Amino acid sequence: MKRFTPLVFAAMCAGVMAQVPPPQPPRVISPEVHADRTVTFRFRDPNAKEVMLSREGGQRVAMQKDDQGVWSVTTDTLEPDMYGYSFVADGVGLMDPVNPLIKPNLLNPQSMVHVPGAGLTWEVTDVPHGRVHHHFYHSGVVGDDRDFYVYTPPGYDPAAKQTYPVLYLLHGFSDDASGWTAVGRANIILDNLIAQHKAQPMLIVMTLGYGAPEIVRPAAGPRSPDLGRRNMEKYRDALFDEVIPQVEREYHVIKDRQSRAIAGLSMGGAETLFTGLNALDRFAWIGAFSAGGGGADYDKTYPGLDSSANSKLRLLWIACGADDRLIEPNRKFIAWLKSKEIQVTPIETPGAHTWMVWRRNLSEFAPLLFRKKTS
């Protein structure tokens, strides 16, 4: 059992003393990533009856308690990746209190563990890095104060005249606007793909995906039946009327449909399909990751969509993990698209409804974007 007693760092910091905290039990180390890519998780909870490890993409596993009240479990060898996890103590999911790496989420914040690997797109490598710009604004469309993030690629120079294409990238239900950077590592993925000449240098705009923010807030009573639809429509309106105009004013971007892509995961994938397929005058590149199709009544959700879209769509890329519960709706939607003779790139990957799938989706999708027509 590895632990350490925190030093009084104060004395070391050349006279900077923190307030002396109340006595604490010895600090537990968690997570501990071993060289063989097994991971030991530890959690002190002396009186819990049962503590489980809940790991993204894994089955819940029971942890064992030692005589100090510390529960622990060591995983099998894991694929190099970032994994969300929580400890489920007597039925309650908890963040790891000694792990600073948080997976932000509006309903279910968790902890994250990084199992490092080599040559993976989401690993920080010694290549030029882009920047992530955090914007704050009042949305007149939605009626709240909100934020969005803009990734600019390495070499982007606000003083120069070079212009770039833009990918609008949407998070999933219960994520916040930081999801695609803090968890999805979109900026690192693009840094690496650009350095390897696998993707065009591009901007990525990561918005807050709630047109009706009450959808992600606790509610005492039943929800309005049109909440889901309103959430998508107001999301689209804020994107079209507020975010895209601001981005195109403030950044050096190419303002035509051939240089504008939209993609998203889960709820953001549904918003992507609803927004993008109904606005092919704005977007030539569309990607949906684990979206499940975006609406049960396709004819109603995509009125007028037919094979004439093929002349406008440079890419309609629809991916889902084979172990995702949305795989069947996803297949159904693809079948509908094909019945309409709309050209689609259907992708089935290993994995479930997890960020491990979505980081790989972005890593595959981004290289396909903004290529010159070869015909």
Next chain:
Amino acid sequence: MKRFTPLVFAAMCAGVMAQVPPPQPPRVISPEVHADRTVTFRFRDPNAKEVMLSREGGQRVAMQKDDQGVWSVTTDTLEPDMYGYSFVADGVGLMDPVNPLIKPNLLNPQSMVHVPGAGLTWEVTDVPHGRVHHHFYHSGVVGDDRDFYVYTPPGYDPAAKQTYPVLYLLHGFSDDASGWTAVGRANIILDNLIAQHKAQPMLIVMTLGYGAPEIVRPAAGPRSPDLGRRNMEKYRDALFDEVIPQVEREYHVIKDRQSRAIAGLSMGGAETLFTGLNALDRFAWIGAFSAGGGGADYDKTYPGLDSSANSKLRLLWIACGADDRLIEPNRKFIAWLKSKEIQVTPIETPGAHTWMVWRRNLSEFAPLLFRKKTS
């Protein structure tokens, strides 16, 4: 007891279904901020023997368990502010699992609660907002991959020629580079002060404050006795050799000492004093918040510092909360400065070693910066 059962949001999201989670007990609502500015905290932990609320700036208070295993407590009326807190369950500090607002920290991440008020500098108001730019780079000085943040004020236009002064703003021990924005709300404070014409438009650069990052990592054995000193020196070297040159290359800033300020809290205050008072050729404005003086042996830490500094220093602003354990070292340091006939603005405020003090410090300090000489 307010709770809600989460709806299956899936069905509402126009067909977007999340993976069905394992059965959960009814969701607890926490924190609940009431109109009278009392706050109810709730935490489900059926088998804990004792759960305490630990709130920034407050005494620990016992929570009471109901027959559902939910512990709760309602505070007295609180001053409008942002408060860090955790639940201490059988001696273990835990983040609130249902609160998405996290107080990032490398050793002790907590939750935060916002008790809103009016006219406070850290409240988002309907004024123009600046932006926060997140930079990533490999530090040759320290030997790691690290980040820093740059706030640009409203109206900052990379394409225009207007130049701005810069405040270098340092976090405390165990914070990460996001501390001054995520917790200190420096960007919101400056947005408001600038809109009210109380502060000059300026950039704020918020760096990672560890020159020796092992200082904030678990260690099995004793630390090198020079770790604190090395942490400060390498911090300064990275600031001078890497961060400042990059900022001055990439942003429209005024490159003279009259337009360069440095300030920090706690460990960052000590680094500020060490860095700034030994480099008056670079900084004319210096602020230390709850720093305690930065080094026990002042003559050794600030060799050669004497009253000739007064002709260079436009401001040496040294603040500490009266309930901070560092108030005595702080007074001792101010007495030493006075014995050297160095002009100093000593500030004692209410409060302890908390972000409530530091947000107010920044709100008072920033308006003093970069004023024209009136003599």
